[in-house]
Amino acid sequence: MRVTPTSSLNAGCPVMVERYEFKGRALTEKFQLELRPPGSGDNIADTDRLRQALERRSSCPVGIPLDLLKEIPTRLRQQEWKVTVTVGYYWPPGWGLKGLTARLVEVEPGFDYSGPFGVAVDLGSTTVAGYLWDLGVGRLVAAYSTFNAQVKVGEDILTRIHHAATSQGLRELQEDAVASINRVIALLARRANIRPHAITAGVISGNTTMVHLLLGLPPTNICRSPYVPVVNAPGFIPAEQIGLYIHPQALVYFLPGVGSYVGGDILAGILASGMHRQEDIGLLADIGTNGEMVLGNREWLVAAAGAAGPALEGGVISCGMRAEPGAVYKVYIDSQTGKITYQTIENEPARGICGSGVVDAIAQGLLAGIITQRGELRAPLASLVVVPAEESATGKPIELTTTDIQRFLRTKAAANAIMFTLLESVGCTLKDVKYFYAAGAFGEHLDVESAVVVGLYPDLPRENIISLGNSSLMGASLILTDLRKGQEVEEIARRVTYVEMNNSPRFMSHFTAGLFFPHTDLHLFPSVQDRLKSHT
Secondary structure, eight states: OOOOOOOOTTSSSSSOTOEEEEEEOOOOOOOOOOEOOBBTOOOOOOHHHHHHHHHHHHHSSSEOOOOHHHHHHHHHHHHTTTEEEEEEEEETTTTGGGGOEEEEEEEEEEEOSSOOOOEEEOOOOEEEEEEEEEETEEEEEEEEEEEEEGGTTTSHHHHHHHTTTTTHHHHHHHHHHHHHHHHHHHHHHHHHHGGGGGGGEEEEOHHHHHHHHHHHHOOGGGGSSOOSOOOOOOEEEEHHHTTSSTTTOOOOEEEOSSSSSHHHHHHHHHHHHHHOOOOOOOOEEEESSEEEEEOOOSOOEEEEEEEOOOGGSSSSSBBBOOSSEEEEEEEEEOOOTOOOEEEEGGOBBBOOOOOHHHHHHHHHHTTSOOOOOOOTBOTSSSSSEEOOOOGBBSSSEEEEEEEHHHHHHHHHHHHHHHHHHHHHTTOOOOOGOEEEHHHHHHHHHOOHHHHHHTSSSOOOGGEEEEESSSHHHHHHHHHHTTTHHHHHOOOOOOEEEOOOOOGOTTHHHHHHHHHHSSSSOGOOOOHHHHHGGGGG
16 A cells, blocks of 8 residues: 655644555455346355455455344345445454454445445544545644643643542543544545545544543543553444544554553554664654653663653743644844844744744754853843744743743753663663654754754764654544554564552653753753853
């Protein structure tokens, strides 16, 4: 299956598929069958006749739900035993392709050559994003993202876990997650000019807590020692049991997780990066409200996670906003004159500043000597005005205060603490790392040089710093379009060793060391050290 390259199906959900080529069997498939009608000496039951023909085509056992059993006799006879049959493939957790089974999803009279369609979803704590695929031709037909409605309860994971401690709170968060995904699905279907009912397979990638909340599973023990979730690998679940607005018989696959705070979204990133197949050591990082990292190669993989805060998503910055039209996403400060220039998404009048703009502004402020390495504005500045009031859409200046910078610094320090604690746990240093993979929104929009200057990215050769984009969504798409990737991600899950940050006595030491731009130990960032000398 070959993917048609697509670059901008939706400005709010950038598409990163040009580097991939899908060649396997998708999780849902259509077959056009012309069956021999029953007659004298051939009185095989209708369902058995259909099943036998379908098993010959699919090369695996086929299960048929009761609801479809009732419809099969009529539909077989409507077009003289010519039918289009849609199946979904699944396997029990841990069995892989040796347990591959097909489940009948739909039987339509006559021949229909459209689709089938499948949806890949990244269920993030802040944003829910989706890709709609035409799996018949291997083409991405629509992309869309929206806020996770759970944000109104709290920006961070722990707040939501505590809110879910009551049955009413858990039900509210589950309904919010379902509603957010259904909103994405509805918009995807509308853009592709299909009915949501035509979507016959789904893959959902998310962290462990998000998956628990979507399925209505109590997440309480995720944040209590010994940090045990209800389930790490939910496997396949019918869409109607979840409440998703696609074909009710469609099967939805949930990527497995490996710990309380390292879920399927990170395994999707490993799958998309290919780091699990490489000889050299790679480090994958996804820093959002929660920060997750994976270190390793084809021989071993270790993962860790911790709270980072929503500073990179504009959540706690006074003028912060999502990466939407009107958001400042690029900033440059002339170190000689102090003049600030900026760019906004789609060149709309500035309404706020998104995460990449914050990183740019702080990095440029550091290099221009406006911001100190401690994250303080040099006197007499009370704020760093990126957009003057007369140029903004709000009539107010878009600026960064010392409080904003300090909030960002704490997010950066948390990322540093996770990274150095993880490296230390396996006896490695940054010198042992060949590749750095920046995943999620963390890696989709940030300027690499700015990210290194502030200490978010390690100071590696720039060609070895790889931005994956939304790797959670990409990994989900890989599995949706090639079921062999589902087996591969389950093999990855078995290989990953989870390092619990809550049990590490060194975590806080590394956090404290990170409360400095780019770091307390400037020798870790040699390319930045020389550029900052004139201001120290």
